[in-house]
Amino acid sequence: MALIIQKYGGTSVANTERVKEVAKKVVKYKKEGHDVVVVVSAPAGMTDSLVKNAYEITNNPNKRELDMLLTTGEQISVALLSMAVYELGEKAISFNAFQIDFRTTSDHTKAEILNIDTKKIKEKLTAGNVVVIAGFQGVDENFDITTLGRGGSDTTAVALGAVLNADEVEIYTDVDGVYTADPRVVDNPKKLKEISYQEMLEMASSGAKVLHPRSVEIAAKYNINIHLRSSFEDIPGTIVKKGDEIMEKAQVVGVTSSKNEGKITLFGLPDKPGTASKVFSTLAKAKINPDIILQSSSINKDLNNISFTVKTTDLKEAVKITETLKEELGAAGLAYQDNIAKVSVIGVGLRTHYETVSAIFDTLAENQINIDMISASEINVSCIIEEKDIDKAVKALHAKFIDLGE
Amino acid sequence: MALIIQKYGGTSVANTERVKEVAKKVVKYKKEGHDVVVVVSAPAGMTDSLVKNAYEITNNPNKRELDMLLTTGEQISVALLSMAVYELGEKAISFNAFQIDFRTTSDHTKAEILNIDTKKIKEKLTAGNVVVIAGFQGVDENFDITTLGRGGSDTTAVALGAVLNADEVEIYTDVDGVYTADPRVVDNPKKLKEISYQEMLEMASSGAKVLHPRSVEIAAKYNINIHLRSSFEDIPGTIVKKGDEIMEKAQVVGVTSSKNEGKITLFGLPDKPGTASKVFSTLAKAKINPDIILQSSSINKDLNNISFTVKTTDLKEAVKITETLKEELGAAGLAYQDNIAKVSVIGVGLRTHYETVSAIFDTLAENQINIDMISASEINVSCIIEEKDIDKAVKALHAKFIDLGE
Incomplete structure (x- = not known):
């Protein structure tokens, strides 16, 4: 029995049919006897639509209020996913950042994580729940809502992996792993079985949109393996892990x-x-x-x-x-x-x-x-x-x- | 200088254009020197749409998760309205229930208000902010999100009027007051200038959809006058107030x-x-x-x-x-x-x-x-x-x- 963190992106929870598919996957792991903590993003398109609303009102939205606005999408996802898990016969409980004391700095729209209280999460896992946590969001010392920047749900998942000492952090997305080049440009890119944190960071900062860079930094700091894999196909993806375990000589990965x-x-x-x-x-x-x-x-x-x-x-x-x-x-x-x-x-x-x-x-x-x-x-x-x-x-x-x- | 609570319903914040109109009204009062606390509902249609999503997933949605889901609409409204107030040159700050310790019982989907901490609201008013509060929602002793039942934003507004000892609670809606009968049935109903709490309660429970009955009960208990008026026209509406001040003989009000x-x-x-x-x-x-x-x-x-x-x-x-x-x-x-x-x-x-x-x-x-x-x-x-x-x-x-x- 392992403790698994699973993160599902916006396309995986884009509508209620997809939410039900995610619930099936989550419940499968739960029924195998694992403790499962799920982190979800906002339904695809929702955050963009809310940003558009904000800019219809002002060219310079107040950042505290922007964070207040943009964290609603994740709250919708966690509630719907929890209902879907119940429907499949397992218990689930959703949490916003304030409910698990997910504390960050006050830097609205790009806050950094300070501390996460794991007590409530562990209690609910012990009581047999799938714990479903809203990604991307935090609260500062005044209880103001903050966000970790676009794509920040990856960071939420890896940070939870670190504080909960998880056995695995799985990031489910619409690609099935890290490739040696963009498949839209190169005809035959190869999927990497493994990649080091440093290489992954360089890939991300050089234009590959796969993992939020801060999530990789935190994974490196706490030595957490990230399994990047497809939401839609049950096949192995790419493991992002400590470099010296896998690298012996200079080798181009992408x-x-x-x-x-x-x-x-x-x-x-x-x-x-x-x-x-x-x-x-x-x-x-x-x-x-x-x-x-x-x-x-x-x-x-x-x-x-x-x-x-x-x-x-x-x-x-x-x-x-x-x-x-x-x-x-x-x-x-x-x-x-x-x-x-x-x-x-x-x-x-x-x-x-x-x-x-x-x-x-x-x-x-x-x-x-x-x-x-x-x-x-x-x-x-x-x-x-x-x-x-x-x-x-x-x-x-x-x-x-x-x-x-x- | 007075302390005014204003509540705007879903049709008043149905889209960003309407949110800007509400901001204009709020800022007008603020510029006249009043302290203004605004309570808003979810954008019209959003709560229904979320309920529909929930029932696409399950015929029996978990009530805690339903409350988690349905409170997102108000959070969107408060953030957008605060941005719109900033755009007009005044300061604003939005709050969810958990941020002002708006405590309720744990009866999900129909929670009752236990206590509201006014400290933060008063501080922010003193600092010159328009304070914008998400209606309909509360938190229980475990910090789980609760709701006051459909139409509960009226109750939020009146309860805030009571604990803040407000000079006036204004409920802005898509009708301009309480009428002696439904205008869709009767050709020439009369708008009432005043109505007693008891009469208002009977009107509501007998089918007139104007005020959430619990908001009237709270108003009666704390002797708060409610001014029910139009979001769209700047004309006097109907004052809901203590009966014995206005009633001397048996009189049919509706x-x-x-x-x-x-x-x-x-x-x-x-x-x-x-x-x-x-x-x-x-x-x-x-x-x-x-x-x-x-x-x-x-x-x-x-x-x-x-x-x-x-x-x-x-x-x-x-x-x-x-x-x-x-x-x-x-x-x-x-x-x-x-x-x-x-x-x-x-x-x-x-x-x-x-x-x-x-x-x-x-x-x-x-x-x-x-x-x-x-x-x-x-x-x-x-x-x-x-x-x-x-x-x-x-x-x-x-x-x-x-x-x-x-």
């Missing part, structure tokens, strides 16, 4: 891409200490987080250029801020473009295996793809290229490292 | 009707003590509450007939129970019908003014309407008649007592 990238360049900045810091602290105040940053000398040795990429949703504001900085710092010019994209190759030990890095550049060159900017970490080599080349780049790199690599 | 009535008769019951008690205690166990009860002797002096009316929604179950009782009690027969209706004349002192009661019967007789059963209280004379005659009865009694009565 190729990801992101099209929503914009680039800004400040030309001819006087070479003075604190210039770069000024640029990035000003952006940080506006909550704009540059992804790749490149500082380079121009022909005139006393002048520098600084380029950085941001999400296209932030581009407009970032340009406005940079315009002001241009005057203030005495830069010669400013340019920006939104037709760029990022391709990333993910795998532990990449950067220290120069032959792999060099093979990335060779592959892109052979395919007449110009590299505009490069950033490399221990397990991620990313290249900024023109948006029109992005699918070609993913295909070529996947063919090079995955198809031929095994 | 004629109401209810079509959803069924009647059951047990014939030839042996005349033994405890027979009637057995019938009604058995029905009570099934939560069936007879409205009008009539016990009469038959030609054989040792046998009685018992007739009673129930809501048509309860008729089927009541017949089933009565079939069993028929055997048990040795009754000669059982009959039931669902094509009956109730017409009621409401007004303080009615029963003791025999000329009024007799005028009711005369009026119905003049219009060839047969009276099947009669019940009379201090302020309510009700007659069970055939359903086909109900509109004619209301028109005739309204013409007699209201049109000619002034």
Whole structure:
């Protein structure tokens, strides 16, 4: 008998028919003798629809009230799922965050988890209930409702796995695992049986939409295995787990891409200490987080250029801020473009295996793809290229490292 | 400067445009210098839609989970309204029941209010906020979410008026006050400027759907004046207040009707003590509450007939129970019908003014309407008649007592 955390996303509870299917799966585990804690998201589409309502009222919704609004979808899901479990003859009880003292910071719309009281959950499990918990939400010290950011139900599930010392955390979703590339771009991506936390984080931050990154960070911190699998098919998915157990040599696990990238360049900045810091602290105040940053000398040795990429949703504001900085710092010019994209190759030990890095550049060159900017970490080599080349780049790199690599 | 409680029903917050209109009204009062506490219902249609979802899953939804489900609509309304108030330049803060310790009994779907902590509400009012509170909901001692029954937001508003010692409780709705009869039946009903708590209760229980009866009971207990008025037009409505301030003589304030009535008769019951008690205690166990009860002797002096009316929604179950009782009690027969209706004349002192009661019967007789059963209280004379005659009865009694009565 094990303690299993199962998380079901919005598509899995999109309507009452699907809720009944989830209940069947939950009850199957319960009848096998396991303790089951279920975390659910809002029904698919509901959160988007509520956000739309908020913006019909104001362009600048109060964040406390936005959290109050957006946590209703999960509450609907937990209630309906509990009813469906009862209908199948097992006991169930649903909880909102405030009912299990799921405490977070007060940072509305992006709160961090502080503490979870497991007493009530354990009592209800012992009494034979399936415990159904609303994902995504928390309460702060004033009992104000907070949220963990979009996709935060994954984080709820993994955090519960940690505090309850669960045997397994299963994340059920509409894909059946982590793939070496996006199936919409590459014809024959391979499903990974296992992936390390670090690689999963890099995959996620490089554009693969599978797990909420914070859920992976918490899993890594508490060494919780996450089983990412399909809601619709009963087949094994991908286990996200500690890297050193599975990794012995540098190995590419995936190729990801992101099209929503914009680039800004400040030309001819006087070479003075604190210039770069000024640029990035000003952006940080506006909550704009540059992804790749490149500082380079121009022909005139006393002048520098600084380029950085941001999400296209932030581009407009970032340009406005940079315009002001241009005057203030005495830069010669400013340019920006939104037709760029990022391709990333993910795998532990990449950067220290120069032959792999060099093979990335060779592959892109052979395919007449110009590299505009490069950033490399221990397990991620990313290249900024023109948006029109992005699918070609993913295909070529996947063919090079995955198809031929095994 | 006054403390005003305003309650807006589902049609007033049916969509974001209407929420903005409510915000304008709220902000107008706030800018005049008043403290404003607003109670809102779920957007029109949402609660019905959630109930439908629940019954798609099970014919017997767990009541705790049903309350969990049905309280989400109000949470959406309070969040959107608070955002809309911010957009108009005033501060607002929304609260669910758990955030203001709005404690109730654990009777899910029909909980009773035990206590409300006013500290946080008062603090937020003092800090200049419009305080927006989710109607209909409470929490019990375990922090489980409860509801006060359909229409319970009126009760929330009046209870808050009582504990906050408010200067006025305004209930905004889609009608502009209490009328002497249903405008869909009678051509020229009159709007009442004032009505007593008792008369209002009788109007409500006799079929007029204006205020949740429990809200009127609480208002009477704490002597709170309720101003019932239109969401859409800025005109005075009807004040519900203490009776003895406004009533000096017997006066008819309204004629109401209810079509959803069924009647059951047990014939030839042996005349033994405890027979009637057995019938009604058995029905009570099934939560069936007879409205009008009539016990009469038959030609054989040792046998009685018992007739009673129930809501048509309860008729089927009541017949089933009565079939069993028929055997048990040795009754000669059982009959039931669902094509009956109730017409009621409401007004303080009615029963003791025999000329009024007799005028009711005369009026119905003049219009060839047969009276099947009669019940009379201090302020309510009700007659069970055939359903086909109900509109004619209301028109005739309204013409007699209201049109000619002034």
